[in-house]
Amino acid sequence: MPEKQKTIVALIPARSGSKRVPDKNIRLLAGHPLIAYSIAAALQSKVFDKVLVSTDSERYADIARHYGADVPFMRPPTIAGDSSPDIEWVDYTLHRLRDSGQGFDCFSILRPTSPFRLPETIRRAWQEFLGQEGVDSLRAVEKCQQHPGKMWVVRGQRMMPLLPMGPASQPWHSSQYPSLPEVYVQNASLEIARTDVVFEGKTIAGHVLMPFMTQEFEGFDVNSDYDWNLAEHLVKTGQAKLPSIPQSPYKI
Numbered sequence: 584m585p586e587k588q589k590t591i592v593a594l595i596p597a598r599s600g601s602k603r604v605p606d607k608n609i610r611l612l613a614g615h616p617l618i619a620y621s622i623a624a625a626l627q628s629k630v631f632d633k634v635l636v637s638t639d640s641e642r643y644a645d646i647a648r649h650y651g652a653d654v655p656f657m658r659p660p661t662i663a664g665d666s667s668p669d670i671e672w673v674d675y676t677l678h679r680l681r682d683s684g685q686g687f688d689c690f691s692i693l694r695p696t697s698p699f700r701l702p703e704t705i706r707r708a709w710q711e712f713l714g715q716e717g718v719d720s721l722r723a724v725e726k727c728q729q730h731p732g733k734m735w736v737v738r739g740q741r742m743m744p745l746l747p748m749g750p751a752s753q754p755w756h757s758s759q760y761p762s763l764p765e766v767y768v769q770n771a772s773l774e775i776a777r778t779d780v781v782f783e784g785k786t787i788a789g790h791v792l793m794p795f796m797t798q799e800f801e802g803f804d805v806n807s808d809y810d811w812n813l814a815e816h817l818v819k820t821g822q823a824k825l826p827s828i829p830q831s832p833y834k835i
Contacts, residue, residue, distance in 0.1 A: 589688040589689055589713065590632045590686075590687045590688045590689070591630060591631055591632060591687055591688065591689040591690060591691060591709070591775070592631060592632060592633045592634075592635060592677075592680065592685075592687040592689075592690050592691070593625040593630075593631040593633070593634040593635065593690075593691050593693055594635055594637060594673065594676060594690055594691065594692050594693070595618065595621050595622060595625065595634070595635065595636045595637065595647070595652065595692075595693050595694070595695060596636075596637050596638075596669070596672060596692065596694060596695075597609075597618050597636055597637065597638040597640075597643050597647065597695055598637075598638060598639050598640075598658065598663045598667075599638065599639055599640035599642075599643055599663075604805075604806065604807060604808065604811065607695075607696065607805065607806070608643065608695045608696075609642075609643060609646055609835065610811070611832075611835065612698055612805075612811075612814060612815065612818070612825070613815075613818050613825055614832050615650075615828050615832050615833070616646050616650075616833055616835065617695050617696070617698055617805065618636070618643070618646065618647060618650070618695040619646075619650045619828055619830075619833070620695075620698040620699075620700075620825055620826050620828070621693045621694070621695045621697065621698070621700065622634060622636070622647065622650040622651055622652045623650065623651075623702075623826040623827065623828045623829075624693070624700050624701055624702050624704070624705060624826040625652075625691075625693055625702075625705065626651050626652075627702040627826060627827075628702040628703075628705035628706050628709075629702075629706075630691075630705050630706060630709045631691070632687065633653055633680075633685070633687075634651070634652050634653060635652065635653045635654070635655065635676065635680075636652045636653070636654050637658050637672050637676050638654065638657065638658055639657060639658045639659070639660055639663035641657070644657065646833050646835075649830060649833045650828070650830055650833070651830070655679075655680075655683075656679055658672055658675070658676075659675070662675060669692070669787050670781070670785060670786060670787050673690070673692070673781055673787050674781050674785065677690065677778055677781055677782070678782075686778075687778055688777065688778060689712075689775060689776065689777055689778060690775070690776060690778055690781075691705070691708075691709075691773055691774060691775045691776075692773065692774040692787070693705075693773055694771040694772075694773075694804075696771050696804050696805045696806055697770070697771050697772045697773070697801070697802065697803065697804055697805075698803075698805065698814065698825055698826075699799075699800040699801055699803050699814075699817075699823045699824065699825065700772045700773060700801050700802075700826075701801065701824065701826055702826060704772065704773070704797070704798075704801045705773065707795075708721060708723070708773055708775060708795045709775065711793070711795060712775045712793070712795075715793050717791060718789075718791045718792065718793045719776060719777060719780050719788065719789020719790055719791045719792065720774060720775060720776035720777070720780060720787070720788045720789050720791075720792050720793070721773075721774065721775040721776070721792070721793050721794075721795050722769050722774050722788065722792055722793075722794065722795065723769065723770050723771075723772035723773050723774070723795045723796075723797050723801075723802055724767040724768060724769050724770065724794045724795065724796065724797070724802075725767060725768060725770055725796070725797050725802045726765060726766070726767055726768075727766050727767060727768040730755075730760055730763050730766060731745055731746050731766060732744075732745075732746050732748065732749070732755030732756060732758070732763050732764075732766075733755065733756050734746070735756070744756045767794060770797060770802030770803075770804055771802070771804045772795075772797050772801055772802040772804075773795070774787065774788070775795075776788060776789060777789065799823070800817060800822070800823040800824075803817075803823065
């Protein structure tokens with residue numbers, strides 16, 4: 584018999600308490616709220632059995648539904664603070680779904696701050712995840728621009744290399760970037776994991792992680808006014824592509 588196809592739910596977190604950029608998840612980019620692009624990419628990828636937005640705001644929920652996402656329940660304020668770890672709202676959401684008879688083999692976190700993540704990005708990640716055996720999760724990464732081998736820990740008027748590696752005659756902090764080991768940094772584009780890492784291990788990643796290499800602007804993260812200005816420039820000049828949105832703009 585053919586192997587049962589794995590089910591997967593998209594989880595799009597959109598709490599309302601952003602401090603660096605107030606209401607960033609619904610701030611307009613090219614005429615639509617930022618969250619609309621993650622919803623559109625998820626729906627158009629045809630990967631997910633459900634596309635769900637987790638929010639503590641009725642206003643955000645209304646916007647999410649306008650663009651086609653499900654918001655079956657609200658996130659409690661106690662797990663919607665700026666220091667609330669992801670495992671809290673993910674665990675809460677997956678348990679609520681399972682208790683209502685909607686269990687899934689896997690979940691994916693798609694953060695609204697990555698508007699240039701396209702449907703094909705999600706499809707590529709899902710196929711790579713399915714193609715590996717024995718992994719708990721997949722996480723989007725890109726080659727770091729600032730190498731940790733050149734980073735320092737400062738204590739008063741003294742400092743020490745964060746990574747005191749390399750030969751004494753040629754430590755990493757005094758080496759050219761091309762000569763250093765390749766190091767990758769995670770970005771906010773996407774994560775995929777088996778739901779049992781949450782139910783059994785109380786973690787969103789598990790212990791065996793695989794990389795997903797984002798390309799071009801797929802991993803671009805909008806988190807500051809500088810990022811906003813750059814994102815608008817990338818769209819205006821055609822350097823980066825946004826997912827297409829069939830709905831008329833929500834009137835903020």
